[in-house]
Amino acid sequence: MSEMDKFDYIELIVLDLKGTTDINFQVKVGEILRRYYTSINKTYEMPNSSGGDDKNDGWVVEDQLFYQIYSPQQIKESFRKDMQKKYLDDFSQLLNLIYNHGKWGKHLKKFVYLVNTIDRNLPHDSEGYFKLHCEKLGEKYGEKFEYEVTNVAYIRGILENMDIDGLRSISTILRLKSIMDFNAISAKTMYEVIDGLSGMIQEKVFSNVEDKSYDRISSVKKIELNNLTEKKVEIEKMIEQLDIVEKMISTINQDLLYSDKFNRVKGYIISTYNSLSDTLSGTELYDKLIGEIIEYAEFNKGLIIPCKLLVIYIFDRCDIFEKDEHIIKEVTM
Structure with a gap:
């Protein structure tokens, strides 16, 4: 708490x-x-x-x-x-x-x-x-x-x-x-994070400034391990753009009113994954999890990409889906 x-x-x-x-x-x-x-x-x-x-x-x-x-x-x-x-x-x-x-x-x-x-x-x-x-x-x-x-x-x-x-x-x-539920997250908070991420995606697309590359943690094996092969191309493309998420995290952490905003969002996604994984797995679990996040951007399907980036960022950090233990050991050594 x-x-x-x-x-x-x-x-x-x-x-x-x-x-x-x-x-x-x-x-x-x-x-x-x-x-x-x-x-x-x-x-x-x-x-x-x-x-x-x-x-x-x-x-x-x-x-x-x-x-x-x-x-x-x-x-x-x-x-x-x-x-x-x-x-x-x-x-x-x-x-x-x-x-x-x-x-x-x-x-x-x-x-x-x-x-x-x-x-x-x-x-x-x-x-x-x-x-x-x-x-x-x-x-x-x-x-x-x-x-x-x-x-x-x-x-x-x-x-x-x-x-x-x-x-x-x-x-x-x-x-x-x-x-007060210390770990609760409001729809407004989730939408603010999704919308902020969308703005940074647009900024990157139309900016001539080169962002620093993202240091990937997971491996291709994690995709295969979790029966996500048919999502491989999408996941790999998303991982290449995760520097946008890190930039967004740095920005919202400067919010003096709500310094814990991203951790609340992250905690909600992990909690949702844990609940869904009791009955779902593989591609079905992946799609359902992203679907749950997209609900916070109802009537604005243009925010699907930032919703997916959020999930893939947490996927790559190995907080959701089964880990490739070999890669984790290398990262933590």
Whole structure:
């Protein structure tokens, strides 16, 4: 089991938020914002919701930045209109309390309307509803307000600016760390690796720069040993291009958020191979394994080649399929 990195914590927290509704979403977002603003020496206050929040779900004292946080129990057909109505009602009432009743410093600079859209994007705002009403309210109070309508992506951005200790603290407070599968891999991660590899293939094809050759580990005997003779030409051609995979690995290892990305992908492929090899062998096993990886590039069959390169790289490193023991001894001596 490997240690969690920033990517793990961020994905875990964001996924949990998307599945949370009503007051629980507001409380969790508030905890995240409070810890974030504390880390940058600012004050985030969150009114006690049980006593009525007066349309203020939280505010940053130094910035006069106010949050309204909305997470419906389900996304209905009327979601777009519901979202607009809540924005206008809450923003209007908040401004009334600030400017007419002297609450919270008697001034507002920015209003952030943070909505949990669960697994969807924000509804379109082609008519400029939010901007229009922000400007109307500004005219009413003789002010020019900033506004932002956003979703959990806003919290993701905040989390990316926190250090790993802060992320650990948040995951502990939200009681999330214990449910994390350290070795899990998301479809997004697999696709990013496949897509990145595809980009490097294209770069190599159209570049005049000579890449260094790949130091092969396996031998032709491994192909024969695993009854893959009919795939021999394909495998040999792939092995000649494995310097592309090594270049890709070097690049993604520089990802500060997710330093273990390739090892997760590699572990998934090995695990899939181990499962399939219980009932399959030879060409059938080879094709099925590649088919499982290609599923992550659904509707984009132009990514078949990078999928195969991934499998062949792990094949050549002798992590999958039966090893040619003679060659392995020579390599390890």
